Amino acid sequence: MRVLFLFLIFCINLSAQSQEQWLVGKVFIHGSGEPLPGATVSLLSGKSVVTSSTGGFRIPSSSISDTIIVSSVGYENLRLAIASTPLQIYLKPTGKQMEEVVITGTMRAIQRSASPVPVEVYSPQFFRKNPTPTIFDALQMVNGVRPQLNCNVCNTGDIHINGMEGPYTMVLIDGMPIVSSLASVYGLQGIPNSLVERIEIVKGPAASLYGSEAIGGLINVITRSPSKAPAISIEYSATSWREHNIDAGFRFRTGPKSQALVGINYFNFTHRYDKNKDNFTDLTLQNRLSLFQKISWKRKDDRQAGIAIRLFTEDRYGGEMQWTRQFRGGDSVYGEQISTKRAELIGNYQLPVSEKINASWSANTHSQRSAYGNTIFNADQHIGFAQLTWEKNAGSHHQLLSGIVGRYTWYDDNTAATADSSGIINQPDRIFLPGIFLQDEITLNSKHQLLAGLRYDHDKRHGSIWTPRAAWKWQISEVEHLRLNAGTGFRVVNLFTEDHAALTGARKVIIEGDLKPEQSLNGNINYTRKFIFNRGYMNLEAAAWYTYFRNRILPDYNTDPDAIIYRNLDGYALSRGSSLNIEASFSNQLRLTAGFTLQDISIVEKDETGKKTANRQILTEPWSGTWTISYTFGKTGWSADYTGNVYGPMKLPLVSSLDPRNPYSPVWSMQNLQLTKKYSNGFEWFGGVKNLLNFTPARNNNFIIARANDPFDKQVERDGSGNILATPDNPYAMSFDPNYVYAPNQGRKLFFGIRYHYKGRN
Structure with missing residues (x-):
């Protein structure tokens, strides 16, 4: 009985030790080698953590041979069996990664999460959920942005941002103020959807960078x-x-x-x-x-x-x-x-x-x-x-x-x-x-x-x-x-x-x-x-x-x-x-x-x-x-x-x-x-x-x-x-x-x- 008792104590202790094992590692961007903060690291057992600003993570696991799933918006999901620790994981960017880089808020290419100015970013894939022949019509899918018809007969209109009328919305193409005044509606029509990388929207005045007309907000077609x-x-x-x-x-x-x-x-x-x-x-x-x-x-x-x-x-x-x-x-x-x-x-x-x-x-x-x-x-x-x-x-x-x-x-x-x-x-x-x-x-x-x-x-x-x-x-x-x-x-x-x-x-x-x-x-x-x-x-x-x-x-x-x-x-x-x-x-x-x-x-x-x-x-x-x-x-x-x-x-x-x-x-x-x-x-x-x-x-x-x-x-x-x-x-x-x-x-x-x-x- 004493031997059996000691054997049970040993097993319990071993089980406790196995439950206290920690998997550590870092997540990087494939190609550039830069750390990837904010990525989600999950185990099949259900536990999840988010990587730090240096891309690092630490997660408890009951087994060193567990399976890990790593995901982040704009990157391909990765699923792999753990063979050893620490881990070095590389995620490949997808086309959606471009959504995380914005230029409109500060006129500089910057990670969206790092921008002090809030910028909303929408991809062509988002607008394909309700396909339309023009960007003007597509913007009805964006919260707080509404295409407004101004004439029952000729159907021309403008873009309202947070209720402000069209003259207060600046429309840019690749950062340039192409659309204004006489062309408020025509500038958002006829842009081939196949050429659009993303659309960035800033709600609120941006005149300190873009000048007149950016009084209510701006739309930048990239x-x-x-x-x-x-x-x-x-x-x-x-x-x-x-x-x-x-x-x-x-x-x-x-x-x-x-x-x-x-x-x-x-x-x-x-x-x-x-x-x-x-x-x-x-x-x-x-x-x-x-x-x-x-x-x-x-x-x-x-x-x-x-x-x-x-x-x-x-x-x-x-x-x-x-x-x-x-x-x-x-x-x-x-x-x-x-x-x-x-x-x-x-x-x-x-x-x-x-x-x-x-x-x-x-x-x-x-x-x-x-x-x-x-x-x-x-x-x-x-x-x-x-x-x-x-x-x-x-x-x-x-x-x-x-x-x-x-x-x-x-x-x-x-x-x-x-x-x-x-x-x-x-x-x-x-x-x-x-x-x-x-x-x-x-x-x-x-x-x-x-x-x-x-x-x-x-x-x-x-x-x-x-x-x-x-x-x-x-x-x-x-x-x-x-x-x-x-x-x-x-x-x-x-x-x-x-x-x-x-x-x-x-x-x-x-x-x-x-x-x-x-x-x-x-x-x-x-x-x-x-x-x-x-x-x-x-x-x-x-x-x-x-x-x-x-x-x-x-x-x-x-x-x-x-x-x-x-x-x-x-x-x-x-x-x-x-x-x-x-x-x-x-x-x-x-x-x-x-x-x-x-x-x-x-x-x-x-x-x-x-x-x-x-x-x-x-x-x-x-x-x-x-x-x-x-x-x-x-x-x-x-x-x-x-x-x-x-x-x-x-x-x-x-x-x-x-x-x-x-x-x-x-x-x-x-x-x-x-x-x-x-x-x-x-x-x-x-x-x-x-x-x-x-x-x-x-x-x-x-x-x-x-x-x-x-x-x-x-x-x-x-x-x-x-x-x-x-x-x-x-x-x-x-x-x-x-x-x-x-x-x-x-x-x-x-x-x-x-x-x-x-x-x-x-």
């Missing part, structure tokens, strides 16, 4: 480097509404040290639908072609050099079903027809010196010929931009970035915006806006990082404009970060008169007083946390913001029903809110994202008695949500995606006190379902249903377009003061107006497409 793009990439899709979209990209060598990437996008929709029976097209007819070419050179010490050009042409039409081109500009059959031609040039060159000095430039020309009923709108715009930046390490704790910039804008149209005070002599708008900026990223210690920046711009009309900003990042732990940002923004007066309410022929444009530049003061807080599960992870991001605006330029539609009066706000405007984003993955088969935004966009101004009153901004939802749920069926190549949006009630633009249409939109949702099959030879097909609930604005209204039966107001009667009278033919005292729009008129539709990718050799 195109692929030719050396990393597939040799061939082709996608074709079609819908039951007879829409056709072709997207193709090709890579080839142009010399021993240069490669080129060519992209083509063609979209065609020429079939007229009138399902709401108002004799107007439900969806604008479009015929669009875009060509893109990018060349990069391989240089000594990996210095950058590249140039890209994009050509864009489009014809779009919306209006009465019987309209043809012979009615263009006339007053018998109403139609809105827009012809657009656009060319863009982007370039960058890193100087051959020991310091990191980059020169970048862009130029674009935009020509638009439009007819809105019997109102002709012709406009031309030319923009040149140049920038020189210098990155410099000032000791071990300071990373400096300085730059000088210059932007020249020439704009001309046939409206009051480019006429002298008499309104007779045409005076094209010429604006030269030079600037200089300095930014210092300060590493206080391993946990705290501070960013301070200041920009100075000079406008001959407004004088000196200063825009400072500051940011602080606290790394609470390897998986938890807190960021605080504060700064100012500005937007110089650049009145874009293609306001569709002004161009329907029913309203004229009046500019009241000398308009001053708009300014904003912003503060926001951002918190991120990563949670590790046995076979998955969840990323949580919470944010809150507050923005105070001065000198907002607001259109007044109410004082005169036949005019739009532009003036600086006699008061102030507020944008405040909070948002929550969740990204999760379970067993590499089930993935989901969800986002929710709560916001209050209000305008405070004085009434006739001098009392301040607050009014909610029209076409702005008080809350919204987005989601994606994706499931991969093992290794079969099959996957399913369920995506959607939901929006709270928006205040809508009514045209009279008797207008019977709903003053607020209902809670409405767009939901989509997609099934995809991938093959090992590079082919894949996809198909599904969009707008599952078949929602359109007509569901809650007797009509959408005001007086669609009389688009030229020929039967509208007015009193001696010009006010519209209620008559038997016009019981609601309305004039023709197509601007009551908050959601697409396109109902449920089926879609189908095929893709092909051939990686080739570099």
Whole structure:
């Protein structure tokens, strides 16, 4: 018995010792050999740890022969049997690794987790969960970002970030301010999806680096480097509404040290639908072609050099079903027809010196010929931009970035915006806006990082404009970060008169007083946390913001029903809110994202008695949500995606006190379902249903377009003061107006497409 007792004690002690064994090691990035912090190290027994800032880990194991699973976002998962300890593990980056490197927040290539400025990054794979023919449409999947249609007839629009309207959103292509003013919607159309590497979004003012128009946020479309793009990439899709979209990209060598990437996008929709029976097209007819070419050179010490050009042409039409081109500009059959031609040039060159000095430039020309009923709108715009930046390490704790910039804008149209005070002599708008900026990223210690920046711009009309900003990042732990940002923004007066309410022929444009530049003061807080599960992870991001605006330029539609009066706000405007984003993955088969935004966009101004009153901004939802749920069926190549949006009630633009249409939109949702099959030879097909609930604005209204039966107001009667009278033919005292729009008129539709990718050799 004593021997048996001693044997049991020995076994228990041995078991305890085995349970107390520790597996130690480090995780590195394959290729570079750099440590990989934040990677998840798991055992089949269920225990998990996260690697430290040096890539190290220590995990208890009951057996030295256990199996270990190592994973990290942007890297290939690795599963291996443990033979000895300590371990040296190397993870290979995937295409998603590029999502972890951002440039927009600080204008420097930096790990996303290390950036003191919160930057949201989205890959083409994310947008393929709900494929769309344009980036403009694709952005509806991003929480807090909403494509807003501004015209029920021609379907042009802009991008809202956290409720702020399109003029406050700067759109960049490869960091260059290609898209602005006249091209707010066209700049996000026709970019071949096969050429997009990722899209970076900064919410909140970024004027201290990017200048005017980056007052509410910015969207940076990063195109692929030719050396990393597939040799061939082709996608074709079609819908039951007879829409056709072709997207193709090709890579080839142009010399021993240069490669080129060519992209083509063609979209065609020429079939007229009138399902709401108002004799107007439900969806604008479009015929669009875009060509893109990018060349990069391989240089000594990996210095950058590249140039890209994009050509864009489009014809779009919306209006009465019987309209043809012979009615263009006339007053018998109403139609809105827009012809657009656009060319863009982007370039960058890193100087051959020991310091990191980059020169970048862009130029674009935009020509638009439009007819809105019997109102002709012709406009031309030319923009040149140049920038020189210098990155410099000032000791071990300071990373400096300085730059000088210059932007020249020439704009001309046939409206009051480019006429002298008499309104007779045409005076094209010429604006030269030079600037200089300095930014210092300060590493206080391993946990705290501070960013301070200041920009100075000079406008001959407004004088000196200063825009400072500051940011602080606290790394609470390897998986938890807190960021605080504060700064100012500005937007110089650049009145874009293609306001569709002004161009329907029913309203004229009046500019009241000398308009001053708009300014904003912003503060926001951002918190991120990563949670590790046995076979998955969840990323949580919470944010809150507050923005105070001065000198907002607001259109007044109410004082005169036949005019739009532009003036600086006699008061102030507020944008405040909070948002929550969740990204999760379970067993590499089930993935989901969800986002929710709560916001209050209000305008405070004085009434006739001098009392301040607050009014909610029209076409702005008080809350919204987005989601994606994706499931991969093992290794079969099959996957399913369920995506959607939901929006709270928006205040809508009514045209009279008797207008019977709903003053607020209902809670409405767009939901989509997609099934995809991938093959090992590079082919894949996809198909599904969009707008599952078949929602359109007509569901809650007797009509959408005001007086669609009389688009030229020929039967509208007015009193001696010009006010519209209620008559038997016009019981609601309305004039023709197509601007009551908050959601697409396109109902449920089926879609189908095929893709092909051939990686080739570099």
